[in-house]
Amino acid sequence: MARVYNWQIGREMPYWYPEHRPKRQFAAVFDTNKCIACQTCTLACKTTWTSGKGQEYMLWNNVETKPYGFYPLAWDLNLLEKLGAQNWEGERYSGRTIFEAAQPGERVLGWRPEDIDYANPNVGEDDCVNGVEKGAHFSGVHKSWFFYLARICNHCTYPACLASCPRGSIYKRPEDGIVLIDQGRCRGYQECVKGCPYKKTFYNTMTGTSEKCIACFPKIELGMQPQCFVNCIGKIRFAGWISKPENARADNPIDFLVHVKKVALPLFPQFGLEPNVYYIPPVNVPREFLLQMFGPNVDAAIETYQNAPRDKDLSGLLTLFGSTESMVSKWKRVEEQVMGYDEGGREIIRVPLREPTHIRQAFDAARGVARTNIS
Amino acid sequence: MNVRSLAVVATVVSAAFVGCTKTEPPLSDSEVKAVFEKTLPSTVEDRIWERVPLHPAKLLLQDMVEPRLTQGSTSFVRVQSVTDGQKIAFRLSWSDSTLDDLPGPGRFGDAVALQMPAATTADVPAPQMGEQERPVEITYWSAIFQAVANGRKDDIHAIYPRAKVDHYPFEAASLKPGSAAQQEMAKRYAPARSLENPMAGPRTNPVQDLLAEGPGTIRPAEKSLSNGGGKYSQGGWSVLLVRPLPNGAQPGGRTQVAFAVWEGSHQEVGSRKMRTAWIPLSLGSAK
Incomplete structure (x- = not known):
């Protein structure tokens, strides 16, 4: 195995192939605090890509309630248990990645879901930790909690699916870092299904090959965000490009959120894949749980996020979420307005920091009627 | 092979034929002997197999390249062979207590394959799927393919x-x-x-023709020339594979052959398999 550098764990690690980063890397930020688990993203993906035979059970995008929701069942718990203790020393992960923990004869540490594990994609929906007793009320601390975790393929920098495939049927596109399974070459060994810790590759029973989220690359190639992003009614998602930390640019929206503000964090960075979907962690969840899920910077990220009302740049950029179907390569705030630009520097969106509001009086004196709040 | 292991082989062989035929074929311990016949058998039940020498090929773990098979499963594949001078037929049978022919997440089919050097030369390429510019030809049969060929709906x-x-x-x-x-x-x-x-x-043929030049390089052959069929009964598979003689292989000549068996219920797929090394293959000729 080669030695590669994974900035998310602050150190080198072994990987099946040498470090070879794409010209640019597709990345995304999801704000978990805004997700309402309406599954519109799930359906947008389903109807676009997985309506075929053998794809019936597949959800390239899914939203699960944490901590009791899973698709497939216990996808994270199974691996966390196999991996053992996962310790951090500051921002350096001192535990083992799934590449370091691979058992003899294996390329990565993984496990194989069975069909029954995919049979209940909404298991645990809205199930609350600690329950809600009669008379319970919010008093500043969330005694009961859950949150929604929307998931797609992370188009990892060091994909375990790609490392697992013994015949090189999985590749990472040099132009955008999107990870794809070559449907002409795959022979359906399901090593990728076993190897991907996020369980975002799926075996198609009817075609005998494995398939996965393609980040809607035909849209990306046209400068547009994927279907699950633009259909999100909660506007929790933002797609773009991420740089290595040392090359981060504050005018790149993803860089700003991930590298500058450090408000968005990778999912299970300790697995070692350098996943490229970043999550703004939920504010209402015990920190121990979030630390395991998003790594050691959770406290700082939440503090930054909660300070957004006083941070015009951060709150400004968050207003660009869900504001346009186009990919926003650069952004800028000028006083109370936030602008998004495409790769050519053309302005594609302009959003006010605060939407203008007008409050109507409850009584319409001109018509002599009371207004009702129904429309 | 010592006396004790010969006895084991004999037991395995006889168990396989109980209820199938009354006559046990002769054993060929050191090589696969392809008997010359004008007409190749078309099924695994053809009575011709009663007199074709049987080679019990010991299966080894594929433990050379990752992902490896770390726990053994199928011990032997019983090999018989017939050639008509143009094609060569193999009857491969092995014990398997479970019939696995349903695909699905985490579910794999039983399968068998034979491998021959694409060019018949004095030295053979590496037994593990050949090597660069020294390809091997692989004839692959899968129980999943067989079920579809038998009429399971798409x-x-x-x-x-x-x-x-x-x-x-x-x-x-x-x-x-x-x-x-x-x-x-x-x-x-x-x-x-x-x-x-x-x-x-969709498929009608349960057999695939493949080429490989080393582990992980398997690809479809330019033409599909092989056929065959498999049957499961009495705790085991019997599979007929018929393919053209490889380039340069002549009746009366010699080449090499290797085999692999996948036990679906043991999660064997791809490189996770039981396999043999090269086994000498003598090709019979018309007398």
Whole structure:
């Protein structure tokens, strides 16, 4: 195995192939605090890509309630248990990645879901930790909690699916870092299904090959965000490009959120894949749980996020979420307005920091009627 | 092979033929002997197999390249062979307590393959799938392919009988079933089929012709020339594989052959397999 550098764990690690980063890397930020688990993203993906035979059970995008929701069942718990203790020393992960923990004869540490594990994609929906007793009320601390975790393929920098495939049927596109399974070459060994810790590759029973989220690359190639992003009614998602930390640019929206503000964090960075979907962690969840899920910077990220009302740049950029179907390569705030630009520097969106509001009086004196709040 | 292991082999061999035939074939311990016959047998039950020498090929773990098989399963594959001077037929049988022919997540089919050097030369390429510029030809049979060839429908209900499917876009009322437009639409939702991946079917032949130049390099042969069929009975598989003689292999000559067996219930797939090293193969000729 080669030695590669994974900035998310602050150190080198072994990987099946040498470090070879794409010209640019597709990345995304999801704000978990805004997700309402309406599954519109799930359906947008389903109807676009997985309506075929053998794809019936597949959800390239899914939203699960944490901590009791899973698709497939216990996808994270199974691996966390196999991996053992996962310790951090500051921002350096001192535990083992799934590449370091691979058992003899294996390329990565993984496990194989069975069909029954995919049979209940909404298991645990809205199930609350600690329950809600009669008379319970919010008093500043969330005694009961859950949150929604929307998931797609992370188009990892060091994909375990790609490392697992013994015949090189999985590749990472040099132009955008999107990870794809070559449907002409795959022979359906399901090593990728076993190897991907996020369980975002799926075996198609009817075609005998494995398939996965393609980040809607035909849209990306046209400068547009994927279907699950633009259909999100909660506007929790933002797609773009991420740089290595040392090359981060504050005018790149993803860089700003991930590298500058450090408000968005990778999912299970300790697995070692350098996943490229970043999550703004939920504010209402015990920190121990979030630390395991998003790594050691959770406290700082939440503090930054909660300070957004006083941070015009951060709150400004968050207003660009869900504001346009186009990919926003650069952004800028000028006083109370936030602008998004495409790769050519053309302005594609302009959003006010605060939407203008007008409050109507409850009584319409001109018509002599009371207004009702129904429309 | 010592006396004790010969006795084990004899037991294995006789167990396989109990109830199938009354005559046990002769043993060929050191090589696979392809007997010359004018007409090749067309089934695994053909009585010709009663007199064709049987080579019990010991299977080894594939423990050379990752992912490896770390726990053994199938111990022996029993090999018989017949040639007509143009083609060569193999009857491969092995014990298997479970019939695995359903595909699915985490589910794999029983399978067997034979491998021959693409060029018949004095030295053979590496037994592990050949090597660069020294390809091997692989004839691969799968129980999943066999079930489809036997008539299992190309439909999710054939695997999950109680599956409920709301709608497939390519079965919309506006599309005439079987029309070119409808089939084109269906292909759009089966990318592996659109790319004519031979794994994707639909298929009538349970056998694939493949080429390889080392581990991880397997690819479809330019032409599909082999055929065969497998049957499961009495706790084991018997599979007939018929393929052309490799380039340069002549009746009366010699070459090498290797085998691999996958036990589906043991999660064996791809490189996770039981396999043999090269085994000498003598080709009979017309007298």
